[in-house]
Amino acid sequence: MSEILLEVKDLTTSFQTSEGKLTAVQNVDITIRKGKVLGVVGESGCGKSVTSLSIMRLLPKNQGFIDSGKVLFEGEDLVALDELEMQKVRGNDIAMIFQEPMTALNPVFTIGNQIGESLTIHKGLKGEENRKVCVELLKKVKIPRAEQVIDEYPHQLSGGMRQRVMIAMALSCEPKLLIADEPTTALDVTIQAQVLDLMRNLSKESNMSVMFITHDLGVIAEMADDVSVMYAGRIVEEADAVTLFDEMQHPYTRGLFSSRVMNVKKGETLQCIPGMVPPLNNLPRGCAFAPRCKQCMPICEEKMPELLEVAPNHKVRCWLYDERRENQ
Ligand SMILES: Nc1ncnc2c1ncn2[C@@H]1O[C@H](COP(=O)(O)OP(=O)(O)O)[C@@H](O)[C@H]1O
Numbered sequence: 001m002s003e004i005l006l007e008v009k010d011l012t013t014s015f016q017t018s019e020g021k022l023t024a025v026q027n028v029d030i031t032i033r034k035g036k037v038l039g040v041v042g043e044s045g046c047g048k049s050v051t052s053l054s055i056m057r058l059l060p061k062n063q064g065f066i067d068s069g070k071v072l073f074e075g076e077d078l079v080a081l082d083e084l085e086m087q088k089v090r091g092n093d094i095a096m097i098f099q100e101p102m103t104a105l106n107p108v109f110t111i112g113n114q115i116g117e118s119l120t121i122h123k124g125l126k127g128e129e130n131r132k133v134c135v136e137l138l139k140k141v142k143i144p145r146a147e148q149v150i151d152e153y154p155h156q157l158s159g160g161m162r163q164r165v166m167i168a169m170a171l172s173c174e175p176k177l178l179i180a181d182e183p184t185t186a187l188d189v190t191i192q193a194q195v196l197d198l199m200r201n202l203s204k205e206s207n208m209s210v211m212f213i214t215h216d217l218g219v220i221a222e223m224a225d226d227v228s229v230m231y232a233g234r235i236v237e238e239a240d241a242v243t244l245f246d247e248m249q250h251p252y253t254r255g256l257f258s259s260r261v262m263n264v265k266k267g268e269t270l271q272c273i274p275g276m277v278p279p280l281n282n283l284p285r286g287c288a289f290a291p292r293c294k295q296c297m298p299i300c301e302e303k304m305p306e307l308l309e310v311a312p313n314h315k316v317r318c319w320l321y322d323e324r325r326e327n328q
């Protein structure tokens with residue numbers, strides 16, 4: 001096992017809403033190793049973004065709150081930092097990219113202005129030196145015509161190129177961790193594959209850890225060294241990627257896998273997991289996946305299973321693998 005960079009311990013995050021307090025992330029543990037890619041996967045609404053926003057301490061003000069838990073980054077608890085200290089971490093150690101780069105890029109400034117500003121803030125670079133490093137960063141993320149693109153505006157670039165610019169901006173502070181929240185979901189399949197390839201190579205080259213969030217288990221297969229599967233605000237399965245794909249156990253993970261288009265042979269219909277992720281104000285009493293699970297047993301509707309180690313470095317939250325169900 002390589003060294004650990006970030007450890008989320010027993011994180012619980014809630015929102016104050018008109019319906020009262022709703023818990024979006026419950027008792028989540030996550031481990032990110034140095035230089036490795038952790039894939040976090042689950043359907044929409046499972047708490048992936050809320051987990052990453054909790055790590056970055058970017059939950060919407062006066063709405064989202066970390067109720068309990070720790071986020072240990074190189075041993076230091078980010079939850080305990082004040083806003084000013086946290087800003088330093090965001091600028092220097094952890095960077096984040098989102099699904100829609102157009103919303104994160106300012107339409108009235110050139111690409112060079114925007115990457116340049118980040119280089120001025122984080123590295124103190126000005127003038128010619130600043131421009132030189134900007135071009136180097138654009139080349140690093142494989143943007144063709146980097147010397148011209150630096151003077152262009154976001155709307156002049158394609159979606160894939162804009163996402164590369166976002167990655168270049170994120171890399172400008174040489175972060176130890178890059179959090180990428182569905183960064184390729186809005187791109188078409190070919191461009192998506194290129195951006196994934198780029199991110200994976202960048203992580204290897206500079207020994208940067210990546211927390212890669214997606215709803216697509218196929219993307220995880222291409223990217224991740226380790227995988228955490230989330231359902232209704234909790235981790236339901238986790239393992240290194242090889243183990244997970246060889247021996248996936250949770251019915252939810254299996255469902256995600258079999259609903260992938262690639263696994264469908266010609267003439268076969270696409271298998272989806274029937275039903276929907278339960279709303280936060282109406283979570284089932286037992287396992288949150290029970291209402292959609294083909295292998296549901298009576299105990300599953302009564303009691304939430306624990307996340308248990310079923311093999312070394314492989315954990316599953318499911319009564320099927322918990323012998324204690326006999327005594328319940
Ligand atoms: N600002 C908010 N106020 C209330 N509920 C929210 C807010 N943001 C997210 N949620 C809820 O938290 C849950 C998890 O959301 P999210 O982390 O965005 O899911 P994912 O990223 O896995 O699609 C969802 O039920 C969502 O509706």
Ligand SMILES: [Mg+2]
Binds near residue numbers: 049050181182
């Ligand atoms: Mg999300």
